[in-house]
Amino acid sequence: xxxxxxxxxxxxxxxxxxxxxxxxxxxxxxxxxxxxxxxxxxxxxxxxxxxxxxxxxxxxxxxxxxxxxxxxxxxxxxxxxxxxxxxxxxxxxxxxxxxxxxxxxxxxxxxxxxxxxxxxxxxxxxxxxx
Amino acid sequence: xxxxxxxxxxxxxxxxxxxxxxxxxxxxxxxxxxxxxxxxxxxxxxxxxxxxxxxxxxxxxxxxxxxxxxxxxxxxxxxxxxxxxxxxxxxxxxxxxxxxxxxxxxxxxxxxxxxxxxxxxxxxxxxxxxxxxxxxxxxxxxxxxxxxxxxxxxxxxxxxxxxxxxxxxxxxxxxxxxxxxxxxxxxxxxxxxxxxxxxxxxxxxxxxxxxxxxxxxxxxxxxxxxxxxxxxxxxxxxxxxxxxxxxxxxxx
Numbered sequence: 001x002x003x004x005x006x007x008x009x010x011x012x013x014x015x016x017x018x019x020x021x022x023x024x025x026x027x028x029x030x031x032x033x034x035x036x037x038x039x040x041x042x043x044x045x046x047x048x049x050x051x052x053x054x055x056x057x058x059x060x061x062x063x064x065x066x067x068x069x070x071x072x073x074x075x076x077x078x079x080x081x082x083x084x085x086x087x088x089x090x091x092x093x094x095x096x097x098x099x100x101x102x103x104x105x106x107x108x109x110x111x112x113x114x115x116x117x118x119x120x121x122x123x124x125x126x127x128x129x130x
Numbered sequence: 131x132x133x134x135x136x137x138x139x140x141x142x143x144x145x146x147x148x149x150x151x152x153x154x155x156x157x158x159x160x161x162x163x164x165x166x167x168x169x170x171x172x173x174x175x176x177x178x179x180x181x182x183x184x185x186x187x188x189x190x191x192x193x194x195x196x197x198x199x200x201x202x203x204x205x206x207x208x209x210x211x212x213x214x215x216x217x218x219x220x221x222x223x224x225x226x227x228x229x230x231x232x233x234x235x236x237x238x239x240x241x242x243x244x245x246x247x248x249x250x251x252x253x254x255x256x257x258x259x260x261x262x263x264x265x266x267x268x269x270x271x272x273x274x275x276x277x278x279x280x281x282x283x284x285x286x287x288x289x290x291x292x293x294x295x296x297x298x299x300x301x302x303x304x305x306x307x308x309x310x311x312x313x314x315x316x317x318x319x320x321x322x323x324x325x326x327x328x329x330x331x332x333x334x335x336x337x338x339x340x341x342x343x344x345x346x347x348x349x350x351x352x353x354x355x356x357x358x359x360x361x362x363x364x365x366x367x368x369x370x371x372x373x374x375x376x377x378x379x380x381x382x
Contacts, residue, residue, distance in 0.1 A: 010174055016181040083173045104177050105212065108184060 002047035002120050003027045007037035007063065008081070009055050013104070017050065017081070020109035021116060034058035038066055041073055048120055050112075051098075053082040053089065061092055068097035077119035081107065162222040169215040169222075176215075179208045210344075217348045220279065221331070224355040231273040231359055238309055238379070239264035241274060242302050245281040249289065256294050263301040270309050271382050276356045283349040284313045284375060290343055291317035291373065307381055308362075314374040325366045329354040353377075 004021050008014040009032045018028045029046070031037035034055045040046065049067065053060035060080060067073045079100035080093045093101055099119050102111070146154070183205045193201070223230075246262055253260050288298045296316040303310050318337050320328055327333045332347040357364045357377050367374040 010178070012178045013174070013181070016178070016185065019185065083170070083177070105173065107177075107181075109188070 001025050001027055003029060003045060004048050004050060004116060005029050005031065005037060005040055005046040006050045007031045007034060007055065007060070008050070008052045009033060010052070013052075017107075017112060020112050021050075023109070024113040024116070026116065034060065034063040037063055041067065041076070046076055048116060049076055049078045050116070051078055051080055053080060053084055053093070061089075061096060064093065064096045064098055079115055079119060158225070162225050165218050166222045169219050172211070172215055176208050176212050180205065180212075183208070214346055217346065217352060220352050221348060221355070224352065224359065231276065233271045233273050233360075235269050236272050236274045236277075237267050238270045238272065238277070238311075239266065239268040239302050241278060242281060242300060242311070245278055245285065246300060248282075249285050252289055253298070256289065256292070256296075258289065258292055258294070259297045261297065261299045263299070263303075265303070268302060268304060268309060269381070270379055272360060272379060273356075276359070277379075280353050280356050280377070283353050287349055288313055288315040288317065288373070290345070291315065291319075291338070293317065296372075304381075305378065308378045309381060310376065310378055312367075312374065312376045314369070314372060316372040319369060319372050320366055322368055325368065328366055329364070 004026050006014060006017055006021070006028055008017060008030070011032070014030050014032065018030055022028050029040055029044070031040055035057055037049070037051070038058075041049070051060045051063060055063070058066075060082070064078055064080070067076060067078055074097070077099040078097070079102060080098045081102045081104055082089070083104045085103055090101055100115055102115055183201050187198075187201055187205075242264055243262060246260060249260070285298070285300075292298060292315045298316075299312075299314045301310075301312045318341065320335060321337070324335050328335070329350050331351040333351075334345060334347040337343075338345060354364055357379070360379055362377055362379040364375065364377040367376055
């Protein structure tokens with residue numbers, strides 16, 4: 001089953017999202033900062049990234065840019081998860097190559113899993129083996 | 131919200147220097163920013179509360195009736211807070227110097243039917259009949275999301291104040307270079323004395339207060355700001371029974 005990297009600094013949300021995705025059978029690796037997330041991507045294969053925008057240190061948009069500008073990682077689908085609904089932020093995320101954008105107040109376990117499945121299907125027709 | 135909106139003294143009796151007016155506008159802007167930041171900071175805690183309630187409801191078997199009720203109540207009250215926050219945020223956005231209206235040519239008749247359709251279940255639960263009178267198509271240059279909010283606010287009010295078995299009528303019709311929209315209900319109505327205050331921020335009618343109807347008195351204020359932002363007009367039509375609200379929107 002595919003491995004999802006969740007970069008989220010709000011601990012309770014990280015727990016909730018991990019639980020939802022884990023319950024759907026995916027392997028979840030968590031990071032609480034952008035730097036930690038980028039280190040994990042270098043270290044181990046990741047099939048999809050769920051990325052918060054407001055993160056301590058390197059913010060989510062910069063993490064996204066680093067993932068998408070690196071030829072070794074730019075194939076990984078990245079779904080932004082944020083409370084920010086400003087058009088300007090959405091545009092920046094889109095321009096930087098975000099594959100999806102979820103507003104945190106619209107996220108339920110089903111919505112999250114559906115979104116993850118959607119990008120794993122389109123961007124990675126062959127899921128990585130465990 | 132808008133410190134100048136509820137002036138009780140006639141302007142002529144309260145001369146204000148341009149410096150004082152500038153300060154007032156500045157503090158008003160600061161207040162709106164403060165509200166926006168506060169609302170934003172409450173968002174994540176509320177999302178977490180809802181997430182855990184949802185999780186416990188789905189994952190826990192054999193909850194007692196009291197436990198189920200407690201969870202439902204936590205969910206209901208956190209949703210209410212989210213709703214209040216969303217209204218406060220709408221107001222701060224609409225107070226901006228330049229309201230960021232994204233006007234585009236939209237089929238207003240279709241938009242109205244679309245919003246009405248989203249109320250079907252709530253209307254059925256109160257056995258309220260909804261009559262919609264719109265042409266097949268009627269385009270206007272409007273901000274689709276804000277006008278959607280207008281209809282949602284007006285329909286929520288009509289639904290709230292109309293007793294079971296009542297009726298709500300919505301119409302959208304061309305009138306010269308404008309479009310006339312109207313909503314009528316068979317609810318508790320608005321007292322003639324209160325019509326002049328009804329669009330003021332945080333204003334609640336006596337009947338709404340004493341009848342125990344939920345609300346913070348921002349719905350119609352938001353509606354008015356949106357219509358004003360579209361260079362439109364809104365009014366309460368005095369009615370012997372129920373409430374009737376009309377608004378005009380320019381076609382272009």
